Amino acid sequence: MNGNDVQSQLKEAGIDILKCMQCGMCTGSCPSGRHTSLNVRKLVKRAIRSRDVLEDNELWMCTTCYNCQERCPRRIDIVDAILKIRSIAAHEGIMLPEHRQVIKLFLQYGHAVPIDEVNIKKREELGLEMLPETVHKYSDALDELKTLLEVCKLAEITDQHT
Ligand code: SF4
Numbered sequence: 001m002n003g004n005d006v007q008s009q010l011k012e013a014g015i016d017i018l019k020c021m022q023c024g025m026c027t028g029s030c031p032s033g034r035h036t037s038l039n040v041r042k043l044v045k046r047a048i049r050s051r052d053v054l055e056d057n058e059l060w061m062c063t064t065c066y067n068c069q070e071r072c073p074r075r076i077d078i079v080d081a082i083l084k085i086r087s088i089a090a091h092e093g094i095m096l097p098e099h100r101q102v103i104k105l106f107l108q109y110g111h112a113v114p115i116d117e118v119n120i121k122k123r124e125e126l127g128l129e130m131l132p133e134t135v136h137k138y139s140d141a142l143d144e145l146k147t148l149l150e151v152c153k154l155a156e157i158t159d160q161h162t
């Protein structure tokens, strides 16, 4: 796949980033960019030019607040583009180590943040049941969830590039 393929996949999804005129309104509206290296204007430019955008850490710095998309004078679905590019990257096993860790927890416990002893104790202090009404409590549901995740090949995706 080359850069144009990323851009063509966006086009197929109804997102035309080629309309970008590099005005910078998106970057100026981006709260995340004030605290991170994210420059959404440049990210769009890289998505037009090269598949290297899939490896770009800035891809994961967007909080999906939609400020940029609401203000883009060319009405480009910028956030939808970012989400689609993330999806393409993830399907190729390209993600941050933190994502990989969260997915491993999800595969094992059915929760991205599984319950721990501290939270169990807090629940008891609050008069709640030890376990919440989730897969933590119902092992059959956890088995079903694991079957679904297996069908989705989530573990295989996560194991790529490790
Ligand atoms: S606001 Fe829209 S047109 Fe302007 S740089 Fe960002 S994506 Fe391109």
Ligand code: SF4
Binding pocket: 026, 029, 030, 031, 032, 033, 040, 061, 062, 063, 064, 065, 066, 067, 068, 069, 078, 079
């Ligand atoms: S949606 Fe993402 S890229 Fe757009 S302004 Fe918000 S944080 Fe920035």
